[in-house]
Amino acid sequence: MAFGGAAGRAAGWLLLCWLSALATVGRAAEWQAVQGGVVALSHPAVVAGVRVFGRSWPVHARAGGTVAWVGVDLARKPGDYPVRWSDGSTERLRVRQGRFSTSFIEVPRSMAEFDAKKLARIRHDQALLRAAARRPVARSFSFRFAFRPVEGVVSTPFGARRFVNGRPRAPHSGIDIAAPRGTPVRLPADGVVLLAAPMYLSGNTVVVGHGEGVVEIFAHLDRVAVHAGERLHRGASVGTVGATGRATGPHLHWGVRFRGARVTPDALLPR
Numbered sequence: 619m620a621f622g623g624a625a626g627r628a629a630g631w632l633l634l635c636w637l638s639a640l641a642t643v644g645r646a647a648e649w650q651a652v653q654g655g656v657v658a659l660s661h662p663a664v665v666a667g668v669r670v671f672g673r674s675w676p677v678h679a680r681a682g683g684t685v686a687w688v689g690v691d692l693a694r695k696p697g698d699y700p701v702r703w704s705d706g707s708t709e710r711l712r713v714r715q716g717r718f719s720t721s722f723i724e725v726p727r728s729m730a731e732f733d734a735k736k737l738a739r740i741r742h743d744q745a746l747l748r749a750a751a752r753r754p755v756a757r758s759f760s761f762r763f764a765f766r767p768v769e770g771v772v773s774t775p776f777g778a779r780r781f782v783n784g785r786p787r788a789p790h791s792g793i794d795i796a797a798p799r800g801t802p803v804r805l806p807a808d809g810v811v812l813l814a815a816p817m818y819l820s821g822n823t824v825v826v827g828h829g830e831g832v833v834e835i836f837a838h839l840d841r842v843a844v845h846a847g848e849r850l851h852r853g854a855s856v857g858t859v860g861a862t863g864r865a866t867g868p869h870l871h872w873g874v875r876f877r878g879a880r881v882t883p884d885a886l887l888p889r
């Protein structure tokens with residue numbers, strides 16, 4: 619059947635309206651997130667899993683439905699991404715551009731330009747950090763930190779576009795909190811120490827796993843109070859604030875990786 623003339627055009631237009639109304643009614647939910655954020659997605663049924671950005675994310679059953687947590691890496695390209703629930707339903711996650719500042723620091727040349735030997739050391743450190751972050755931790759995590767590990771002024775915010783001695787560097791993957799040397803660094807949630815080691819750039823570094831792929835990084839510590847494998851409760855001291863590694867003054871670099879995504883630690887604090 620073909621539509622012809624004015625009546626046909628009107629019928630066609632009505633059909634179009636009806637179809638677009640159906641599309642609106644049946645449209646999947648659209649979730650919003652920002653670069654470097656953690657977004658909680660809910661599903662009305664109890665489902666076993668969800669995939670976003672080509673990987674799976676933790677799900678918890680809640681009041682007959684499901685809540686899933688998804689980490690959006692700070693460099694994730696803004697745009698729409700499919701959310702695939704394990705029951706076959708699909709929704710959409712819209713990632714918006716984060717608002718990040720720009721930071722300029724000046725350090726001695728030896729801390730900005732690296733010869734082959736230093737570069738090898740830095741790559742070795744990075745491999746250790748990556749391996750630690752991937753180590754499985756058999757705990758269920760509630761996706762909540764109780765507090766920031768130290769109180770102080772944020773000297774470099776999360777996501778800052780950094781220039782070291784005038785040269786562009788990777789965006790800042792944590793929050794720098796300035797505090798006097800020796801200030802205790804308190805763990806904001808129960809966890810397991812995955813790594814406690816000196817690193818060239820991040821100085822004395824502690825990595826703690828909380829379960830569900832959430833890993834916390836504390837860098838530039840003066841003293842380290844824990845060792846790998848130790849189980850810690852919320853509030854435990856992991857060490858003290860210092861200026862070890864590449865640091866212009868005493869501060870804590872506080873970072874979180876969630877299943878590989880660099881997210882802002884503040885996303886896990888109570889709102």
Ligand SMILES: [Zn+2]
Nearest residue numbers: 792793794871
């Ligand atoms: Zn930092």
